[in-house]
Amino acid sequence: MSVTLRGMPGAGDYTKGLIHQAVNDLGYVPHTGARDLASQSSRAIGVFMSDLHNPFFADIVDGFHWPMRESNFHILMGMGDQPDLERSVLEMFRSYRMAGAMLIGPGIRERELEEFGKAIPTVVIARKLRTTAVDVIVGDDRKGARLAVEHLYELGHRDIAHLDGGSLPAAAAARRTGYLGAMRRLGLEKYVRVAGGGFTLAHGADGVDELLKTRPPSAIFAANDLVAMGAIERLATLGLTTPNDISIVGYDNSNLAAQQRLGLTSIDQPRLQIGELAATLLSERFAGRTTASRHILMPKLVERSSTARRRSGRRRGTNGARF
Amino acid sequence: MSVTLRGMPGAGDYTKGLIHQAVNDLGYVPHTGARDLASQSSRAIGVFMSDLHNPFFADIVDGFHWPMRESNFHILMGMGDQPDLERSVLEMFRSYRMAGAMLIGPGIRERELEEFGKAIPTVVIARKLRTTAVDVIVGDDRKGARLAVEHLYELGHRDIAHLDGGSLPAAAAARRTGYLGAMRRLGLEKYVRVAGGGFTLAHGADGVDELLKTRPPSAIFAANDLVAMGAIERLATLGLTTPNDISIVGYDNSNLAAQQRLGLTSIDQPRLQIGELAATLLSERFAGRTTASRHILMPKLVERSSTARRRSGRRRGTNGARF
DNA sequence: GTGAAAGCGCTAACAA
DNA sequence: TTGTTAGCGCTTTCAC
Numbered sequence: 001m002s003v004t005l006r007g008m009p010g011a012g013d014y015t016k017g018l019i020h021q022a023v024n025d026l027g028y029v030p031h032t033g034a035r036d037l038a039s040q041s042s043r044a045i046g047v048f049m050s051d052l053h054n055p056f057f058a059d060i061v062d063g064f065h066w067p068m069r070e071s072n073f074h075i076l077m078g079m080g081d082q083p084d085l086e087r088s089v090l091e092m093f094r095s096y097r098m099a100g101a102m103l104i105g106p107g108i109r110e111r112e113l114e115e116f117g118k119a120i121p122t123v124v125i126a127r128k129l130r131t132t133a134v135d136v137i138v139g140d141d142r143k144g145a146r147l148a149v150e151h152l153y154e155l156g157h158r159d160i161a162h163l164d165g166g167s168l169p170a171a172a173a174a175r176r177t178g179y180l181g182a183m184r185r186l187g188l189e190k191y192v193r194v195a196g197g198g199f200t201l202a203h204g205a206d207g208v209d210e211l212l213k214t215r216p217p218s219a220i221f222a223a224n225d226l227v228a229m230g231a232i233e234r235l236a237t238l239g240l241t242t243p244n245d246i247s248i249v250g251y252d253n254s255n256l257a258a259q260q261r262l263g264l265t266s267i268d269q270p271r272l273q274i275g276e277l278a279a280t281l282l283s284e285r286f287a288g289r290t291t292a293s294r295h296i297l298m299p300k301l302v303e304r305s306s307t308a309r310r311r312s313g314r315r316r317g318t319n320g321a322r323f
Numbered sequence: 324m325s326v327t328l329r330g331m332p333g334a335g336d337y338t339k340g341l342i343h344q345a346v347n348d349l350g351y352v353p354h355t356g357a358r359d360l361a362s363q364s365s366r367a368i369g370v371f372m373s374d375l376h377n378p379f380f381a382d383i384v385d386g387f388h389w390p391m392r393e394s395n396f397h398i399l400m401g402m403g404d405q406p407d408l409e410r411s412v413l414e415m416f417r418s419y420r421m422a423g424a425m426l427i428g429p430g431i432r433e434r435e436l437e438e439f440g441k442a443i444p445t446v447v448i449a450r451k452l453r454t455t456a457v458d459v460i461v462g463d464d465r466k467g468a469r470l471a472v473e474h475l476y477e478l479g480h481r482d483i484a485h486l487d488g489g490s491l492p493a494a495a496a497a498r499r500t501g502y503l504g505a506m507r508r509l510g511l512e513k514y515v516r517v518a519g520g521g522f523t524l525a526h527g528a529d530g531v532d533e534l535l536k537t538r539p540p541s542a543i544f545a546a547n548d549l550v551a552m553g554a555i556e557r558l559a560t561l562g563l564t565t566p567n568d569i570s571i572v573g574y575d576n577s578n579l580a581a582q583q584r585l586g587l588t589s590i591d592q593p594r595l596q597i598g599e600l601a602a603t604l605l606s607e608r609f610a611g612r613t614t615a616s617r618h619i620l621m622p623k624l625v626e627r628s629s630t631a632r633r634r635s636g637r638r639r640g641t642n643g644a645r646f
Numbered sequence: 647g648t649g650a651a652a653g654c655g656c657t658a659a660c661a662a
Numbered sequence: 663t664t665g666t667t668a669g670c671g672c673t674t675t676c677a678c
Contacts, residue, residue, distance in 0.1 A: 027438065032418040033356035034655035037670045052384060053578070058375040061402075069408075074415050077400035079384075085392075092397050095355040115350065201578065237586065237628070255376070255524065263560065305560070357671035360654045649678080654671105661666075 036097060045282070046093035046120075047077045048086065050105040054199065056224070056252040056271060057104050060125060063275020064102055071283060073099065083108050090116050100282045103127075103134075105171070121285035123278045127170050132292035135281040137274055141171050141251075144267040144299035145178025148221045148249040151265070151301050153186055156310035157219035157247060160188065163196040163207040163231060165223030172199070175223055175251060191217075199223060204230020212238070216246060218310055225250035225257045225266055232264075232306065243308035253302050263305035269297060359420060368605070369416035369443075370400045371409065373428040377522065379547070379575040379594060380427050383448060386598020387425055394606060396422065406431050413439050423605045426450075426457075428494070444608035446601045450493050455615035458604040460597055464494050464574075467590040467622035468501025471544045471572040474588070474624050476509055479633035480542035480570060483511065486519040486530040486554060488546030495522070498546050498574060514540075522546060527553025531561075539563060541570070541633055548573035548580045548589055555587075555629065566631035576625050586628035592620060 036042045045068055049057045065075060076098070078089035086108050093101050093116075100121040106113060110129055116122060117133035124134050152160050162179040165172025176194060183192050193214075196207025204227035211217060222228035228250030232242045242248050250257050250266040257264035274297065281293050359365045368391055372380050388398060399421070401412035409431050416424050416439075423444040429436060433452055439445060440456035447457050475483050485502040488495025499517060506515050516537075519530025527550035534540060545551035551573030555565045565571050573580050573589040580587035597620065604616050 027442065029414060029417040029442075031360070031420060031655050032415075033359045033420065034670090035657070036356045037354070037360060037672085038655075038657040040657090040670065052375075052381040053378055055376055061375060065402075074411070075401065076415075077402070078398065079388075079400070088397070091352060092355075092399075094352040097354065097356065119350065119352075233586075263556075354671050357654090358673070360656085361671075361673040363654065363673090647678100650676090652673105652675080654673085657668105657670085659666105659668085662664085 042097050042099045043073050044096060044098040045073045045075050046089075046096075046098045046101040047075055048089050048093075048101065048103045048106060049077060049079045050081055050086070050107060051199070052079045054105075054224075054226070055254045055256055056269075059255065059271035060104055060275040060278070063272035064279050065275070067276060067279035068282075071279075087112065094119055100285065102278050102282070121282060123281045125274060125278060128174070135278075135285070135293045135295075137277055137281075137295045137297065139171075139269045139297045139299050141174035141299070142178035142181065144251060144269075145175045145221065146182040147299060147301045148251070148267055149179055149182035149186070151303070152219040152221065152247060152249060152307065153188075155219075155247060155307060158188055158310075159191045159215075159218040161191075161193040161195060161211050161217035161220050163204060163211075163220060163222040163227050164194050165199050165227070166197040166203070172223055179221055193217065196223070196227065199226060201226050201230035201233075203227055204232075205234035207231060208234040208238075216240060219247040219249075219307070221249050223251060225252050225254045225264060228264055228266070228306070229256060242306050244311070247307040247310070249301075249307060257302075257304070265304045265307040266302055267299045268302045269299055273297075365420050365422045366396050367419060367421040368396045368398050369412075369419075369421045369424040370398055371412050371416070371424065371426045371429060372400060372402045373404055373409070373430060374522070375402045377428075377549070378577045378579055379592075382578065382594035383427055383598040383601070386595035387602050388598070390599060390602035391605075394602075410435065417442055423608065425601050425605070444605060446604045448597060448601060451497070458601075458608070458616045458618075460600055460604075460618045460620065462494075462592045462620045462622050464497035464622070465501035465504065467574060467592075467624075468498045468544065469505040470622060470624045471574070471590055472502055472505035472509070474626070475542040475544065475570060475572060475630065476511075478542075478570060478630060481511055481633075482514045482538075482541040484514075484516040484518060484534050484540035484543050486527060486534075486543060486545040486550050487517050488522050488550070489520040489526070495546055502544055516540065519546070519550065522549060524549050524553035524556075526550055527555075528557035530554060531557040535561070539569060542630070543569060543571045545571060545573050548575050548577045548587060551587055551589070551629070552579060565629050567634070570630040570633070572624075572630060580625075580627070588627045588630040589625055590622045591625045592622055596620075 047061060051057060068075060078092060080086040080089050086106060098120060102123050104125045106124060106127055110131055113124060114131040114133040122134040125137050128138050129136050149160060162176060164176055180192065183189060195210040196203050204222060208231045220231060222231055228248050232248055235242060235246055240246055250264045253266040253268035257266040277295060370384060374380060391398060401415060403409045403412050409429060421443060425446050427448045429447060429450055433454055436447060437454040437456040445457040446460065448460050451461050452459050472483060485499060487499055506512060518533040519526050527545060531554045543554055545554055551571050555571055558565060558569060563569055573587045576589040576591035580589040600618060
């Protein structure tokens with residue numbers, strides 16, 4: 001069909017217009033499956049997200065989206081919060097012979113990820129990996145946890161508890177380890193308390209309930225912003241305000257923390273930049289790079305109003321003007 | 324290859340096992356593109372989301388996901404917050420000759436959606452449409468807005484402002500209209516105030532700033548939960564607490580409102596159920612239904628702690644026990 | 647039951 | 663430049 005309708009080097013603009021017009025009217029859309037089959041190639045990039053609700057992930061996708069589109073790829077997203085679902089999503093990516101993939105917070109075994117990476121150029125986000133079959137972008141979560149604890153320490157807090165992210169995502173373990181290490185280094189072993197277990201708002205609320213069974217801590221380091229927010233709100237309903245009664249640090253510096261003038265002190269990971277870097281790494285792979293590329297991004301603490309100097313006596317106050 | 328490796332009615336279990344083993348070791352994954360081309364069919368369902376950050380949408384997808392998987396379809400998601408992106412996502416769905424599609428909050432013209440619906444069995448969520456080419460699931464947003472205003476009225480509020488959802492999504496207009504109508508019916512015209520314009524946390528905060536340029540209202544009806552939360556937090560930093568100083572009602576009853584014990588009074592739309600219904604409608608289409616199916620879901624108000632009876636004198640109090 | 651052959655809608659290579 | 667042809671990896675059909 002007219003030189004398969006693509007380049008059409010010949011033919012004047014007028015003719016071109018006519019053809020496109022006709023094609024449009026007919027509602028013709030080229031058959032990607034057939035095209036990919038014939039050309040033995042694909043312009044599709046698979047994006048796997050372990051959690052559709054996590055705004056941190058959404059930002060990464062936002063950052064990834066644009067450069068990929070500019071390079072004329074299209075993004076197909078799959079999600080699955082359980083290993084089986086995850087596997088089936090990855091198999092689907094392979095079954096479409098996609099050109100590349102970005103996996104955000106995958107939970108399956110490293111072996112499986114390695115096998116996947118051998119089949120499709122892949123960049124993995126937020127999962128520490130040894131294999132060289134995929135590119136990796138991770139934050140230094142232990143360092144981030146340390147920043148959080150030290151920040152609270154400098155504000156005079158000693159009784160610092162941790163709301164844990166749970167078992168599945170690797171990030172949770174690193175943050176917990178970082179917390180424990182920092183507490184030890186500061187001589188605060190006796191204050192060490194870990195509660196909760198999960199990355200959602202509900203986990204934050206439940207974690208607070210758990211902590212309060214013994215005593216309210218002076219400060220909390222939460223595994224991510226969602227958990228921190230859940231904790232703050234739970235504390236509020238119990239009459240404990242932040243930061244007057246309890247200081248809280250989150251993780252991810254997601255837009256929940258930032259845009260919402262809630263002002264959550266949080267550990268920043270450059271979300272959009274991570275997505276953009278992922279796009280760059282894939283492009284490099286497409287351009288021929290075969291060696292693995294590994295990036296450890298340094299987190300930094302963003303101080304907002306959810307943390308404050310420890311007050312000896314409890315007092316309730318406002319921190320803004322009244323009308 | 325071994326009766327194309329599918330049913331394999333013959334061959335003992337042992338042989339079957341051997342074959343699958345070998346296939347697995349070789350890392351063979353059937354080529355979906357070729358299969359679809361040959362069979363002139365597809366097991367792919369496209370899901371379009373206008374906003375990856377909206378937890379309401381994520382819940383709908385969650386509800387949709389399971390029944391579809393059970394029916395042996397796989398979900399491929401695309402997103403795009405701008406009309407051009409949206410168009411390109413839909414074209415991609417068509418280029419893959421997908422079996423069906425769910426479009427959440429599409430923003431393009433009805434004509435285009437109609438054309439799409441003629442090509443692929445489609446259910447559209449959260450967008451009022453006249454065309455019979457697609458199935459439609461919408462909430463009665465005007466009714467929902469009325470519920471919100473009446474609830475606040477019954478609590479003694481008169482000076483009720485609205486934080487608007489903006490121009491693009493059709494839902495915003497219906498909620499605004501519902502607000503205006505309800506205010507008029509209650510004889511509160513002189514209190515009518517609309518501020519903000521958008522569906523994000525930041526829009527909520529900005530809307531509050533806008534309102535406070537004149538005077539703090541007694542209560543606020545927000546276009547969705549994100550906006551409500553942004554407003555609450557902004558008010559808090561200004562020393563105005565909810566619900567003591569200002570009552571707030573959100574919309575969507577998203578998990579931000581519910582799980583987070585923030586306790587946001589909100590207008591419930593049965594999110595998971597919407598997703599499940601969408602799956603049912605698609606299945607019906609696959610089973611042969613050709614007439615359009617249209618569903619208007621009735622919203623209901625879920626009262627939580629962000630709304631309270633109006634207090635004549637301002638006072639600040641706690642609403643929970645202290646330790 | 648099993649095996650061979652045609653063909654899905656395209657692209658790529660070649661011939662005219 | 664343009665038209666023709668083989669073939670991508672499968673399914674489907676039809677003959678055996």
